[in-house]
Amino acid sequence: MNGLPAAYSTATSALxxxxxxxxxxxxxxxxxxxxxxxxxFEALFLTQMLESMFKDIPTGGTFGGGPAEGxxxxxxxxxxxxxxxxxxxxxxxxxVTREMMxxxxxx
Numbered sequence: 001m002n003g004l005p006a007a008y009s010t011a012t013s014a015l016x017x018x019x020x021x022x023x024x025x026x027x028x029x030x031x032x033x034x035x036x037x038x039x040x041f042e043a044l045f046l047t048q049m050l051e052s053m054f055k056d057i058p059t060g061g062t063f064g065g066g067p068a069e070g071x072x073x074x075x076x077x078x079x080x081x082x083x084x085x086x087x088x089x090x091x092x093x094x095x096v097t098r099e100m101m102x103x104x105x106x107x
Contacts, residue, residue, distance in 0.1 A: 031101065038096035042089045047081030 054077060059069040085093060 031097075034100045034104075035093065035097050038093040038100065039085045039089070041096055042093040043078075043081040043085035045081075045092060046084050046089065047078050050077045050080055 051074070054073060059065055059067075059073070065072065084090075
């Protein structure tokens, strides 16, 4: 086998065969709402990535912000993540939107 548990393969086969239905979603689901959710997901992902990048940058020193700088840095990185996602991001929102819409068509 391909290393996946047998239960996963069985469940996946049943889903594709139509034996298991996805949760019922309204037909013609709102693509704008789906896109917004995908962009929010991408923004969250980007925020986590930026936090990893900034974690080792010291906040002390002569012009450092002290302990409060860490709090405000979190807010700043959240806004950076939102801005990057809104301006096109890294393509994650496109993929998530496409997959969410595909899943909605299955139901």
